[in-house]
Amino acid sequence: NAGVTQTPKFQVLKTGQSMTLQCAQDMNHNSMYWYRQDPGMGLRLIYYSASEGTTDKGEVPNGYNVSRLNKREFSLRLESAAPSQTSVYFCASSLGGDRSDEQFFGPGTRLTVL
Amino acid sequence: QKEVEQDPGPLSVPEGAIVSLNCTYSNSAFQYFMWYRQYSRKGPELLMYTYSSGNKEDGRFTAQVDKSSKYISLFIRDSQPSDSATYLCAMIRSSNYQLIWGAGTKLIIKP
Numbered sequence: 546n547a548g549v550t551q552t553p554k555f556q557v558l559k560t561g562q563s564m565t566l567q568c569a570q571d572m573n574h575n576s577m578y579w580y581r582q583d584p585g586m587g588l589r590l591i592y593y594s595a596s597e598g599t600t601d602k603g604e605v606p607n608g609y610n611v612s613r614l615n616k617r618e619f620s621l622r623l624e625s626a627a628p629s630q631t632s633v634y635f636c637a638s639s640l641g642g643d644r645s646d647e648q649f650f651g652p653g654t655r656l657t658v659l
Numbered sequence: 660q661k662e663v664e665q666d667p668g669p670l671s672v673p674e675g676a677i678v679s680l681n682c683t684y685s686n687s688a689f690q691y692f693m694w695y696r697q698y699s700r701k702g703p704e705l706l707m708y709t710y711s712s713g714n715k716e717d718g719r720f721t722a723q724v725d726k727s728s729k730y731i732s733l734f735i736r737d738s739q740p741s742d743s744a745t746y747l748c749a750m751i752r753s754s755n756y757q758l759i760w761g762a763g764t765k766l767i768i769k770p
Contacts, residue, residue, distance in 0.1 A: 549702070585667060587747065587760035588703070604757075635702050645691045645751050648758075650702025 549651035566621040568636030577619035581632040665761030678735040682748035690753040
């Protein structure tokens with residue numbers, strides 16, 4: 546039981562490049578989330594998916610797109626990376642659609658945009 | 660002003676000390692209160708979860724909620740070097756069930 550896995554662990558991009566961050570969970574959870582974590586800012590929700598086939602914007606969705614590929618997988622895409630997107634990105638999942646449920650986090654992806 | 664305020668630290672204490680970590684919030688609509696622990700270069704993990712005012716104890720950890728003062732605390736007794744981590748508070752706004760995070764307090768327990 547691996548929990549929540551994320552790839553890649555580290556990535557360096559140049560401004561304007563695109564990339565997709567991958568996330569998968571093996572806990573049969575319904576809800577999945579993408580956060581970014583910046584110093585002094587706490588975790589900020591980018592997008593979430595309450596169930597397979599649905600996605601919703603969070604607090605900071607601009608510059609990102611997501612795909613809930615199936616129940617297990619939730620990807621985050623940066624179409625044209627900007628230095629302001631330098632951050633640590635965390636994927637999380639929870640059993641139900643209620644955000645009061647405990648969220649389980651992956652190890653994070655450290656992204657630098659030059 | 661942020662809805663949830665948390666001192667970033669670092670807070671450095673000797674092993675065995677009692678640690679007090681705190682968050683204040685401005686919105687009385689917050690309903691559920693959580694503490695997550697995040698080790699360096701890892702994702703956060705849930706430590707404590709409370710709903711109502713009062714205390715909740717789990718081993719060496721006690722979570723306290725004071726809704727009248729809009730203040731939550733996490734106490735760690737007999738602190739250990741393995742408790743060194745960043746502690747994030749999080750709370751849910753009952754109006755839209757949005758989860759809001761504090762910035763986290765870095766805790767260092769010195770052997």
